[in-house]
Amino acid sequence: MARRRAAAGAGFLGRWLRRLLTLALVLLVAGPVGAVAVYRFVPPPVTWLMVQRAVEGRGFDRRWEPLERISPDLVRAVIAGEDARFCDHHGFDFDAIQKAMATNESGGRLRGGSTISQQTAKNVFLWPHRDYVRKGLEAWFTVLIEAGWGKRRIMEVYLNSIEWGPGVYGAEAAAQHNFGVPAVRLTSAQAGRLAAIIPKPLAWRAARPGPYVRRRSGSIARNATIVRRGGLASCVL
Numbered sequence: 758m759a760r761r762r763a764a765a766g767a768g769f770l771g772r773w774l775r776r777l778l779t780l781a782l783v784l785l786v787a788g789p790v791g792a793v794a795v796y797r798f799v800p801p802p803v804t805w806l807m808v809q810r811a812v813e814g815r816g817f818d819r820r821w822e823p824l825e826r827i828s829p830d831l832v833r834a835v836i837a838g839e840d841a842r843f844c845d846h847h848g849f850d851f852d853a854i855q856k857a858m859a860t861n862e863s864g865g866r867l868r869g870g871s872t873i874s875q876q877t878a879k880n881v882f883l884w885p886h887r888d889y890v891r892k893g894l895e896a897w898f899t900v901l902i903e904a905g906w907g908k909r910r911i912m913e914v915y916l917n918s919i920e921w922g923p924g925v926y927g928a929e930a931a932a933q934h935n936f937g938v939p940a941v942r943l944t945s946a947q948a949g950r951l952a953a954i955i956p957k958p959l960a961w962r963a964a965r966p967g968p969y970v971r972r973r974s975g976s977i978a979r980n981a982t983i984v985r986r987g988g989l990a991s992c993v994l
Contacts, residue, residue: 789882789894789897789898789901790901790905792882793898793901793902793905793906794905796881796906796914797905797906797910800821800914800917801881801914801918804880804881804918804926805883805884805885806880806885806920807819807926809885810920810923810924811924815923815924816923816924817924817926818924818925818926818930818934819917819918819925819926819927819930820927820929820930820933821917821927821929822917822927822928822929822939822940822941823913824909824912824913824916824993826929826939826940826941827913827916827928827929827940827941827943828928828940828941828942828943828944828948829990829994830943830944830945830947830948830981831916831928831940831943831948831951831952832912832916832990832993832994833945833948833981833984833985833989833990833994834945834948834949834951834952834977834978834981835873835912835915835916835952835955836873836981836984836989836990836993837952837977837978837980837981837983837984838949838952838953838955838973838977838980839872839873839876839952839955840872840873840874841980841984841989842872842989843872843873843874843908843912843989843990843992843993844908844989844990844991844992844993846872846874847903848872848874848875848899848900848902848903849872849874849875849896849899850870850872872899873911873912873915874899874902874903874911875895875896875899876915876919877902877911877914877915877918878895878898878899878901878902879891879895879898880915880918880919881898881914881918882894882898883895883898908992908993909992909993912993916928916940917929919955919958920958920959921934921935921951921954921955921958921963922934922935922954922958922959922962922963923959925958928940928943928951931951931963932947932951934964935947935950935951935962935963935964936963936964945978945981946974946978947963948978948981949974949975949977949978949981950963950964950966950970950974951963952974952977952981953966953970953973953974953977954966954970
């Protein structure tokens with residue numbers, strides 16, 4: 758009798774474990790796929806980072822604009838500054854990742870190897886703090902948006918979601934805050950400045966850049982010319 762009860766208890770526990778694993782698998786697959794499918798057509802409303810910054814009292818200004826209402830110079834500038842092989846890879850730039858790892862291991866300035874696709878996946882769907890769970894989910898979402906959105910939609914969501922200053926999100930709000938113009942009227946120089954501050958948007962200023970940001974924005978503007986001449990933004994523009 759005791760053995761039967763033990764066996765029945767083990768069977769009951771086994772069934773519940775299988776159900777929990779099945780539910781977890783469904784949530785892990787169906788949840789992200791559903792969210793990616795919706796955001797293929799609907800602008801993502803807010804991100805984890807936006808909520809965090811708002812709680813910190815930094816405010817909230819985001820004005821969604823379709824890609825057609827954002828200057829092509831800004832598209833080229835962010836490709837030049839953040840991900841020169843954006844149109845060539847399928848979400849992951851393994852050469853950039855290897856270079857970043859080599860630089861970090863040699864004791865040089867820490868650098869990342871994230872592509873625009875990975876940054877978009879992180880910004881829209883995940884929390885800002887880095888950990889192994891987030892990196893794993895980031896890779897999964899990157900695969901999904903590359904397959905489900907395509908490059909133009911990824912760039913559109915990226916430019917409308919990234920942080921460009923305290924409480925400032927997206928190209929339109931950044932253009933208005935820094936230069937008093939809509940995103941569609943950004944010049945190549947202004948676009949270079951905005952692209953230059955993406956790594957540290959709370960510390961660097963596009964409107965009043967310091968020496969480092971001026972040098973960096975100048976380099977990005979020159980590289981953006983290479984992007985234009987080489988057709989490196991052809992998947993977007």
